[in-house]
Amino acid sequence: MGKPKILIVGPSWVGDMLMSQSLYRQLKAQSPNCEIDVLAPDWCRAIIERMPEVNNTIEMPVGHGSLQLGVRRRLGEFLAEQQYDQAIVLPNSLKSALIPWFAGIDLRTGWLGEMRYFLLNDPRKLIKSAFPRMVERYVALAGPGVASAKELPEILPPKLTIDTDLQQQAIKQFNLPSSKLIGFCPGAEFGPAKRWPDYHYAALASKLIEQGYQIACFGSAKDAEVVEQIKDQLPDEQQQALIGLAGETTLPQAVDLLAACDAVVTNDSGLMHVAAAVGSPLVALYGPTSPDFTPPLTDKAEVIRLIDGYLKIRKGDNDQGYHQSMIDITPERVMEAVQKQLAARETEQGVA
Incomplete structure (x- = not known):
């Protein structure tokens, strides 16, 4: 069996980026040989480099809240060459789902939001009361859809490496x-x-x-x-x-x-x-x-x-x-x- 390649479209805030590590740890628990790349703002690199589960960090060249459709398209075309098996989109915006769509990644997973249904082919409908914590919403995207946080495996907390x-x-x-x-x-x-x-x-x-x-x-x-x-x-x-x-x-x-x-x-x-x-x-x-x-x-x-x-x-x-x-x-x-x-x-x- 090959190594599944997964692209994560990461969040833009320090706390959210830390909580996303629980998703990466769960992906590695399910498939130890998978390769995880994270698309995130450049400042996040210092945090992501302390996450042993992540293979590469790809700089998001677009500022938070900015569309810059042409820049997103060009990045998507570059990422198409990396042959990812899956993209998991953590932010709920339409903009955040564009790059995996431009990249033509076969499986594009994320919570529905901002009228982006056509950009995701593995959409999940979020019932907030069923997943009260943000980390649960991240980890729930690691596998097939589940109805509530109670069905999730034990959540592995963020754990950064110390130099x-x-x-x-x-x-x-x-x-x-x-x-x-x-x-x-x-x-x-x-x-x-x-x-x-x-x-x-x-x-x-x-x-x-x-x-x-x-x-x-x-x-x-x-x-x-x-x-x-x-x-x-x-x-x-x-x-x-x-x-x-x-x-x-x-x-x-x-x-x-x-x-x-x-x-x-x-x-x-x-x-x-x-x-x-x-x-x-x-x-x-x-x-x-x-x-x-x-x-x-x-x-x-x-x-x-x-x-x-x-x-x-x-x-x-x-x-x-x-x-x-x-x-x-x-x-x-x-x-x-x-x-x-x-x-x-x-x-x-x-x-x-």
Whole structure:
């Protein structure tokens, strides 16, 4: 039997890309000799290269939300030469299904959406209540159609490879301790509404520093401002114990350094999913968004949320400040959860 070649049209967000690894792991479990290529934005390459299930990454030359029909057609014609047996389209847009159709791939699988029925010849009708979690919707595309998540095999969580040599280099580069390090991920897409307040992060950091820990704050360059806000609220004698890495690390360095943390405190963000995928104990803080749909896929997480339901967050909401449900999560409550995660880590290391 030959090696089935599968093209995945991947998602465009960090968290979604991490969750898609569960699909790749399931495809490999079903057919160990299959070859998986992922079509995704170039920034995703750093994440995908840490997924051992993926053979190649193909850069998506079209920006998120852009049509550029001619560019998609030319890429499809190039991919036709690769002779894929199947394409699995993860985004629900019509645009995302065009390239496999232009490539003439025999089997094109995906959920129905945006009037793209004619582009898919293995369409699935999604009943959202039957597949409440996004990762279930991804994994369900690995095999023949199933009626609900209950019929799926055990979902294999995302699991990124750690480069220990690069990890040690990054620890030295940023002058981080080799132990007693706590990671903070205080940023989130769409502004403050999804974020735990900076003054709560500062209060928690102060308590942890008093116990001898140092704090590494991760994020993109746009998160550097909130990291500085956290640091500025610490007593002068504690400020050196908080290291601002937002915008300073590459994505591979962030992956490796999050794996080096004893625990991670994080908002609902892409870095939350990275921390889960490298096995770091974490405390995940949710407000308007729901952990029922995109939880951290790990058994080493405690999720804290004080409200029920889902409140849609839009880009225009970012001037409205912190959501009350996030303000109501106290530093004392989070400190308790962090201590619980640290104790579990020590027990695990003792057993090992």
